Structures are given as structure tokens and as C-alpha cells.
Amino acid sequence: MRQFMKYFSASFLFISMVITSSIAIAADYKVGFIYIGPPGDHGWNYQHDVGRKAVDEAFGDKVETVFQENVPESADAERVMTQMALSGADMIFATSFGYMEPVLNVAKKFPKVKFEHATGYMTADNVSTYSARFYEGRTVAGHIAGKMTKSNTIGYVASYPIPEVVRGINSAYLAAKKANPNVEFKVIWIFTWYDPAKEADAAKTLISQGADVILQHVDSSAIMTVAEEAGVYAFGQASDMSAFGPNAHLTAIINGWAPYYVKKVKQGMDGTWKGAEQTFDGIGAGMVIIGPLSDKIPDSVKKEAMEIRDGIASGTLHSFTGPINKQDGSPWLKAGETADMGTLLGMNFYVEGIEGDIPQ
Amino acid sequence: MFKLIPRENVSPVLSLLGPLFSVGLTMIVGGILFYFLGVDPFAAIKMIFWDPLMSETFSTYSIPQIFIKGAPLILIALGLSVGFKANVWNIGAEGQYIMGAIFGASFALSLYPLESIVIFPAMILIGVIGGCLWSMIPAFLKVKFQVNEILVSLMLVYVAEQILALASLGFLRNPDGAGFPGSRNLNQYTSASNAEIIAGTGIHLGVLLSLLLVIFFYVLLFRHSLGFKIKLLGNSPKASGFSGDNPNKLIFLCLTLSGSLAGLAGIMEVAGPAGQINIDFNVGYGFTAIIVAFLGRLNPIGIFFAGIVMALTYVGGELTQFMLNLPAAAIQVFQGMLLFFLLSFDLFVHYKIKLKGNK
Numbered sequence: 001m002r003q004f005m006k007y008f009s010a011s012f013l014f015i016s017m018v019i020t021s022s023i024a025i026a027a028d029y030k031v032g033f034i035y036i037g038p039p040g041d042h043g044w045n046y047q048h049d050v051g052r053k054a055v056d057e058a059f060g061d062k063v064e065t066v067f068q069e070n071v072p073e074s075a076d077a078e079r080v081m082t083q084m085a086l087s088g089a090d091m092i093f094a095t096s097f098g099y100m101e102p103v104l105n106v107a108k109k110f111p112k113v114k115f116e117h118a119t120g121y122m123t124a125d126n127v128s129t130y131s132a133r134f135y136e137g138r139t140v141a142g143h144i145a146g147k148m149t150k151s152n153t154i155g156y157v158a159s160y161p162i163p164e165v166v167r168g169i170n171s172a173y174l175a176a177k178k179a180n181p182n183v184e185f186k187v188i189w190i191f192t193w194y195d196p197a198k199e200a201d202a203a204k205t206l207i208s209q210g211a212d213v214i215l216q217h218v219d220s221s222a223i224m225t226v227a228e229e230a231g232v233y234a235f236g237q238a239s240d241m242s243a244f245g246p247n248a249h250l251t252a253i254i255n256g257w258a259p260y261y262v263k264k265v266k267q268g269m270d271g272t273w274k275g276a277e278q279t280f281d282g283i284g285a286g287m288v289i290i291g292p293l294s295d296k297i298p299d300s301v302k303k304e305a306m307e308i309r310d311g312i313a314s315g316t317l318h319s320f321t322g323p324i325n326k327q328d329g330s331p332w333l334k335a336g337e338t339a340d341m342g343t344l345l346g347m348n349f350y351v352e353g354i355e356g357d358i359p360q
Numbered sequence: 361m362f363k364l365i366p367r368e369n370v371s372p373v374l375s376l377l378g379p380l381f382s383v384g385l386t387m388i389v390g391g392i393l394f395y396f397l398g399v400d401p402f403a404a405i406k407m408i409f410w411d412p413l414m415s416e417t418f419s420t421y422s423i424p425q426i427f428i429k430g431a432p433l434i435l436i437a438l439g440l441s442v443g444f445k446a447n448v449w450n451i452g453a454e455g456q457y458i459m460g461a462i463f464g465a466s467f468a469l470s471l472y473p474l475e476s477i478v479i480f481p482a483m484i485l486i487g488v489i490g491g492c493l494w495s496m497i498p499a500f501l502k503v504k505f506q507v508n509e510i511l512v513s514l515m516l517v518y519v520a521e522q523i524l525a526l527a528s529l530g531f532l533r534n535p536d537g538a539g540f541p542g543s544r545n546l547n548q549y550t551s552a553s554n555a556e557i558i559a560g561t562g563i564h565l566g567v568l569l570s571l572l573l574v575i576f577f578y579v580l581l582f583r584h585s586l587g588f589k590i591k592l593l594g595n596s597p598k599a600s601g602f603s604g605d606n607p608n609k610l611i612f613l614c615l616t617l618s619g620s621l622a623g624l625a626g627i628m629e630v631a632g633p634a635g636q637i638n639i640d641f642n643v644g645y646g647f648t649a650i651i652v653a654f655l656g657r658l659n660p661i662g663i664f665f666a667g668i669v670m671a672l673t674y675v676g677g678e679l680t681q682f683m684l685n686l687p688a689a690a691i692q693v694f695q696g697m698l699l700f701f702l703l704s705f706d707l708f709v710h711y712k713i714k715l716k717g718n719k
Contacts (some may be wrong), residue, residue, distance in 0.1 A: 032682060038687075038689075066682040066683065067682060068678065068681045068682040068688075069681070069687065069688050070688040070689075072640050072643045073638065073640045074633075074634050074640055074641060074643055075428075075633035075634045075635075076643060076678075078633070079425055079429075079675065079678065080678050080682070082421055083418060083421070083422070083675075083678060083679060083682075084682060086417055086418055086421055087417060087418070087679075087682070087683060088417075097540065098542075098638065098640060101545060101635060101636070121540075160529075160541055160639065161529060161541070162541060163540070191639060359529055359530075360529060360530045360533075
């Protein structure tokens with residue numbers, strides 16, 4: 001007992017020391033970021049963190065950036081953002097779709113704080129949204145995949161059946177089909193953005209079903225590792241993942257948030273930032289970047305891929321150009337017609353040729 | 361090697377000091393961990409335990425938030441503690457929490473946009489029933505076929521998560537939600553909204569209920585014969601049988617009671633702070649509540665304080681993350697340590713350790 005009291009008084013001493021210590025914070029402009037997963041995922045969150053670091057670098061001591069990782073898309077997100085706002089954040093980047101309602105709730109309570117919400121569709125006077133036309137990158141990846149597959153089976157590991165992901169599948173499929181009329185897509189939905197074990201399992205399943213090229217719309221590098229081991233090809237998602245599969249890695253669709261973040265923080269500081277704006281940029285604006293192409297890709301295919309990339313960037317080429325039918329055979333786009341924004345943003349159907357159903 | 365021998369006289373003082381001791385030790389070991397992560401341990405511990413309550417910047421917001429975060433933990437832990445006392449191990453409160461939310465929300469949303477004052481109480485009742493039904497599965501299997509309730513209740517969590525995904529993408533998906541997963545926001549449906557009862561704080565009915573149920577369970581366990589019967593079942597199933605109690609009935613009661621409370625927590629959360637059914641609706645309250653139940657010594661008053669301390673580590677833990685760059689995982693380790701130290705302390709309180717001699 002005496003021994004125990006000794007520990008006990010020691011911990012009390014410790015607590016009182018804790019209370020007396022203090023923290024100093026100083027910055028002209030404070031920018032907060034919340035991430036759905038860890039920045040160490042080498043994917044989605046990693047690229048947002050690259051953007052945050054670019055802000056640090058661009059403004060030096062004038063801006064302080066803070067971030068919180070693993071924030072669930074629930075009531076917790078609301079609390080985290082409220083606490084960030086209370087701690088003096090001037091601008092908050094909420095970098096996942098599911099933060100939409102929490103962002104709007106917190107924005108209402110803090111009208112002076114500026115909010116930037118990634119991939120959402122609801123705005124307010126102090127809430128703007130931004131998203132990238134990842135599907136443009138998938139057109140390039142789809143073309144390469146169609147040319148590189150020998151089994152004519154392309155695997156696709158998808159996260160949630162939301163328009164952004166469906167758009168990516170359709171875009172990649174159309175390009176692959178154009179490059180190789182015999183291709184077939186196999187899609188596995190894993191209902192998470194980040195779960196290396198589930199991602200790896202899905203990739204293994206696809207490979208066992210004959211896929212020799214894997215596309216992914218999930219965040220970790222697990223699929224690249226599996227592809228490397230199995231001797232098949234894969235594409236980096238969100239960031240360059242060649243370190244995880246030097247032989248498997250064909251290219252990567254890289255999310256380029258850095259210029260956007262630097263621009264928006266600058267606008268916030270000089271008072272030109274506007275709410276209720278919706279940014280949807282692609283290859284042309286540098287928000288979607290095609291990574292270096294692997295040496296395994298034949299030069300002719302490389303050249304075609306670069307032509308597609310440049311065509312999309314300059315606007316002469318559109319990922320969704322008719323004639324395109326929906327999966328059920330009903331016409332969607334007439335010859336030469338391109339998809340309108342509304343349909344793209346709410347896309348909830350497969351195009352003709354893709355088998356299986358979007359989970360409902 | 362070592363041998364554990366039960367102590368004949370367990371010091372009641374020591375067993376009450378266990379939680380305080382484990383909190384203290386967690387602070388010290390956690391502090392060392394934070395130090396090696398390159399964060400000032402004193403600043404970090406202060407920010408977890410002190411700033412949410414006392415800092416001028418945060419406390420007005422954080423204090424009610426601690427109760428909001430603590431409410432589901434307390435509700436679930438209260439139910440679990442009854443079973444744990446009787447040696448009935450419901451590990452699947454997380455699943456019952458999800459099912460409570462789905463049942464209640466499905467009922468309310470099926471009536472949208474009808475407005476009536478009956479909807480809210482009916483929704484809560486149906487939420488409770490949802491949690492209760494989900495816990496009846498392990499209860500029934502345990503009573504009828506002696507199937508281990510730990511396994512069944514745990515596995516049903518994963519089933520519930522799949523149903524949650526199905527609901528978010530399918531039958532509860534917001535028809536005005538542009539194809540995105542997730543139900544309508546119940547906070548925008550007046551009749552079903554578990555709105556705040558103290559303006560500007562976010563304190564909702566669930567918080568109030570968690571406090572009332574603490575008192576109710578205290579009376580039930582310590583002033584009512586049912587409490588005695590439950591303890592008897594836990595301590596000596598045979599004696600329980602001799603005294604004329606039906607152990608199966610008690611087991612069934614323990615499981616369904618904890619399931620009902622988890623369901624209540626679920627419907628309160630989905631209609632209140634969370635607002636909508638979504639794929640990531642559940643954030644682990646059902647599992648954390650197990651820590652809370654033990655930290656509170658399976659005593660309702662203790663559970664209340666344990667729930668508040670646990671909520672404090674969440675709210676304060678978030679502050680340390682973005683103020684001091686502490687990784688999220690470090691806070692989880694910190695919370696895990698609490699239970700670890702508590703259980704090891706209990707071991708030493710209840711057992712003597714004897715070195716087996718070379719006889």
C-alpha cells in the first residue's frame with residue numbers, strides 16, 4: 001500500500017507539473033486541414049499533405065498550417081473543425097466528400113472562417129468546393145491498360161459507388177475499349193477508401209480471375225505491392241507509387257492540389273477569396289497530373305498516351321464523347337456530343353459494355 | 361515459473377483506487393511515448409486532460425462536447441456492465457448500436473415528410489427494439505444451444521456494418537442526394553430530429569437520458585433484488601440455480617438489456633450529432649464502451665465518470681493532434697493503455713504472484 005501511495009503521489013505531482021506548463025502559438029494566418037486517413041497512405045491523403053507542405057513553403061512564417069488525420073466522416077468531423085476554428089484557423093480544407101454536412105454546419109457557426117471542401121456539391125457564403133477531373137487521367141490510364149493487357153481482362157478496385165468513382169470506371173473503360181475492342185472489365189467494390197488488407201485481397205481476387213492490369217480507386221499502395229509480386233501491371237493512384245512496384249507500375253494519376261491550395265490561401269490572406277465557388281479542374285490546370293511512363297510501355301503506346309493527355313489538356317479531346325450508350329443499351333450521347341457537367345457530377349450508371357451492377 | 365494465487369481478502373480501497381492508478385500510470389507512460397514522438401509530454405497531457413475543461417479558447421465548446429461524446433459510451437457501458445457482472449459477455453454492442461440507428465432512422469424516414477409529435481418517441485422506441493433484436497440472436501443461441509455469446513455478438517458487428525453499407529447505398533439513400541451514399545439528414549426533419557435541448561451547446565436528449573439511466577441502474581443493481589440475482593449468477597451460477605432463479609432467463613435479460621441500450625445510443629446519435637445514416641456512421645463506441653464499463657468498475661456511478669474521462673481523451677486527444685502534431689494512433693495507444701493498466705492492476709489486487717520453487 002505504501003508503495004502504491006508513492007506511485008500515486010508521483011502521478012499527482014506529474015499532473016500538477018503538466019498543468020503549469022504552457023503552449024505558445026503564433027502565426028498571422030492559420031490554415032487547417034482534415035484528412036480521412038493518414039498522410040502516410042502514399043495516396044489521397046498523402047497528396048493533400050503535399051499540398052499543405054507547399055503552402056508552408058510558399059508563405060514561410062506568415063502562415064501556420066495544422067492538420068488532423070483519421071477524422072471520421074461523422075459528428076467527429078464537426079467537432080474537429082469547430083475546435084480548429086476556435087483555435088484561430090482562418091481557413092479550413094476539408095479533404096473528403098463525407099465532410100460535406102459537417103462543413104456546412106461549422107461554416108454557419110463561424111462565418112468569418114473560410115472553408116474549402118473537396119469533392120462535395122454543396123456550398124455557402126463561406127464554403128467553396130473543389131474537385132479534380134480525375135476521369136481525364138483515367139482516360140489516359142485506360143488507353144495504356146487496353147494496350148498492355150494480354151489476357152484482355154482489366155481489374156478495377158473501386159471504393160464507394162459514388163459518381164466520382166463510377167465516372168472513373170466509365171472513363172477508363174471507354175478508353176480501354178477504344179484501344180482494344182476485346183477488353184473486359186472486372187470491378188470489385190470494397191466500400192472503403194483506405195484499407196490495405198481489403199485492397200490487397202481485392203487485387204488478388206482480380207488477378208486470380210485473369211486480370212493482368214489493375215486499376216484502382218482506393219488510397220493505399222497495397223495493390224501495387226500485390227501486382228509486383230504477381231507479375232501484373234497496375235497504376236499508381238493519387239501519387240506516384242513506383243517505389244512499391246518498380247516493374248508493375250505503368251504510370252500514376254497524380255492529384256495536384258498544391259497550386260490550388262497555395263492560390264486559395266493567398267486569396268484568403270489578401271481578401272480576394274470568394275465563397276460559393278465550385279472548382280472542377282483537370283489535366284489542363286495541373287490538378288490532374290500523369291506521372292512518368294514506365295519503360296515497359298512500348299514507345300508507340302507512350303506517344304498515343306501523351307497525345308491523349310495533351311488533347312484533353314488543350315480541350316480538343318473529351319473523355320466522354322459520343323456515341324455512347326448506357327449499360328442498358330439506351331442512348332446517352334449522340335455522335336460527337338460531349339457529356340454535360342450535371343450528368344458527370346451525378347453519374348450513377350455504367351456505360352454500355354461494362355458488366356455487373358453498381359451496388360445499390 | 362509464476363503462479364497466480366487468489367487473495368483471500370481483496371482490499372476494497374485498492375480496487376477502488378485502480379482506475380485512478382491506471383489513469384495516472386497512463387499519463388506517465390503515455391507522456392514517455394509522446395516524448396519519443398518529439399512532442400512535449402507535459403503540453404500534450406495538459407492539452408488532453410486540462411484544456412478541454414479549462415482553456416478559455418475551447419472550454420465553452422468542449423465541455424458540452426465531452427458530455428455529447430460521453431453519452432453513447434455511458435449508455436452502452438451501463439447495459440454491458442449488467443451482463444459483465446453476470447459473466448455474460450456481449451462484445452457486439454457496436455452492431456446493436458448500428459442496428460438501433462438503422463431501425464429508428466428507417467422508421468422515421470419512411471414517414472418523411474409527414475410531421476407529427478408521435479414520430480420522435482416512436483422512432484426512439486423502434487431504435488431500442490432494433491438494438492434489442494440484434495442482441496437476441498446471441499442471447500437465443502446462447503440459451504438454446506450454449507453457443508458462445510462472445511463470438512456470435514462480435515461477428516454480428518460485421519454483419520451489421522454490411523447492412524449499414526446496404527442502407528446507405530440502397531434503401532435509405534437520400535433521393536435528393538445526387539447519387540451519393542447516405543440517408544436524408546434527420547436534423548432537417550423536425551419531427552425526427554434529436555435537437556439540442558440547451559441552445560448553443562448541442563446537448564441532446566441522449567445526454568439527459570444517459571444521466572437518468574445512471575441513477576436508474578444504480579437503483580436496479582444495488583437496491584433491487586434483480587441486481588442481486590445478476591451478481592449471484594456471475595459469482596456462482598450453481599447457487600443462482602439453487603435459489604430458484606432461472607439462469608437462462610437472466611442471461612437473456614442481460615444480453616437484451618445491453619442490446620436495447622446500445623440501440624438507444626444508436627438512435628440518439630443518428631438523429632442527433634450524426635444526423636444521417638452513412639457508411640461510416642459507427643466510430644467504435646460499442647467497443648470503447650467495454651473499456652468504460654471496466655474503468656467504471658461495472659458500477660453505474662463509476663461508469664459515468666469513466667465515460668467522461670474517456671470522452672475527455674477523445675476531445676482533448678483531437679486538440680493535441682492538430683495543435684501539437686501528435687499522430688492519431690498515439691492517442692489510440694494512450695486510450696488502450698488505460699484498460700491495460702487497469703486490468704493488470706486488478707490482477708495484482710485479486711491475486712498473489714508466487715514463484716514456483718525448485719522443489
